[in-house]
Amino acid sequence: MSDDLGLFSDDAGERPYGRRSARHDRQRVRRRRRRRWVTALAGLFVLVLVGGGVVYGASQLLKIGSFEDYEGAGEGSVVIEVKSGDTTSAIGSTMRQQDVVASTKAFTQAAEQSKDIASVQPGFYLMKSRMSGAAAVERILDPSAKVGALEIRGGMRLEDQAAPNGERTPGILSLLAEASCAEIDGQEQCVSSEELHRVAETADLAALGVPEWAIGPASQAEPKRRLEGLLMPGLYDVKPGENAEELLRSVVESSAAQLEVAGLPQAAEGTGFTPYEVLTIASLAQSEGIAKDFEKVTRVVYNRVNEAQMPLQFDSTINYPLDKPTLLTNREDRERPGPYNSYQNQGLPPTPISSASKEAVTAAEKPAEGSWVYFVKCYQDGTSCFSDTMEQHQAAIREARERGAF
Structure with missing residues (x-):
């Protein structure tokens, strides 16, 4: 059928006429509106996601370098130990574990401001709980904080x-x-x-x-x-x-x-003495002489006990149970019987008589070579003179008195 009047045309860009076409047009408009709303909501959702990501990312970036920290000088008492070889970070970690500081970083960052932090020595320190990092640094550098030395x-x-x-x-x-x-x-x-x-x-x-x-x-x-x-x-x-x-x-x-x-007990092998006896000999050298004479004093002990079969006759052993620090004795004390009387008893005393240094122990393990059986302090600095015979020993005593050694 011819449609010269265009009553049934539905070409693009032309509006069809009739009730059905009008309804179809309204539906199409509504669909377009719905699409616009969906598109707008989707865009808004994307913006929210992107914005939230930016905010979260920014917050994470701002947290870089941040740390927990208490405020103030703290409270109560906490004893911490700084061990040999501890770094500043290790000290801070110890403090964090004992709740001295809120975080290791609180201490280490405050410590970066102090040139004296490297002076902290191993030992025990009296700190407080819940201190700021700065307060903890100030406290551990205070000499009064170190305890137990x-x-x-x-x-x-x-x-x-x-x-x-x-x-x-x-x-x-x-x-x-x-x-x-x-x-x-x-x-x-x-x-x-x-x-x-x-x-x-x-x-x-x-x-x-x-x-x-x-x-x-x-x-x-x-x-x-x-x-x-x-x-x-x-x-x-x-x-x-x-x-x-x-x-x-x-x-x-x-x-x-x-x-x-210092070598004990192994170094006692071959000396003829037990490790405990070597320690006793070291204590005698420590009590009777100065460091440079230790090896000679211990040789005198070896010679008297092993070779000459002489009593030691050390005044330090006489004074030991009397709690006297001097090397001089009187006749009454020398005649007093007891296990530490080395004038009356043969051999070594039953125990060491003092705290012996590593140098004294080494000297007791490896005494100097010599045949001395006598010695006396003959110089004012404590140096001793060593003798093989009583005549030599008496001459050394006279010279010592002339020098004012005793």
Whole structure:
């Protein structure tokens, strides 16, 4: 049929006429509107996702370099240990584990501002809980923060000694009691010297860390002298707050390691003496001479005990049970019987008589070559003169007096 009038045309760009075409047009408009809304909502959703990602990413970037940190100087008391070889980060980690600081970074970043942080030495430090990083750095650099430091010097004894002025020179156990003291949570906490003496006299020697080679002879000694000589000279760090047995164990175990470094027990082989006797000889050298004479003094001991079969006649052994620090004795003391009277008894005393240094132990293991059986301090700096005969010895004594050596 011809459609010259265009009544039924539906070409693109032309609007068809009639009720059905109008309805179709409205539906198409609605579909277009729905598509626009869906497209708009999808775009908005994408914008939200992108915006959220940007915000999250920015927040993560801002967190780079951030760290937790407490505020203020902290509260309470915490004892931390700085171990040998600890880095600043390791110290900070220890503090974080014990809640001294909120994070390792809080300490390390504050420490970067201090040129003195490298001066922190191994040992125990009294800190506080919940300190800011800056406060923790300031505190650990304060000399008063370091606690539990014990110094044992060569020639020291367990017991206090009488000083020439009538006062008492603290012995190792008294110094250990002092080192145990710290003000924790506002209260002074110490282990008493009496308690340390009790443990030293009664505790199981193996449990205290005494080397196996020393347990037998030490257990036969007078109780208060069982640990004599087993605590080598050096710096020790003890933890305040520990009990008497824990404190003694920490020192005895550390000393046992030093004795091993000094060669005991292996280096005693071939000397003719047991490791414990070598340590006793070392203590005699430490008490009788100065370091440069140790090898000669120990040779005198070897010669008197093994070759000449002479009593030692060392004044230091006479004064040892009398708790006197001097080398001079009087006739009354020399005539007083006892296991440490080396004028009356043959051989070595039953125990060491003092704390012997590594140098003294080495000298006892390898004494100098010589035939001396006498020596006397003959110079004011403590140097001794060594003799083979009594005539030589008497001449050395006269010369020593002329020099004012004693």
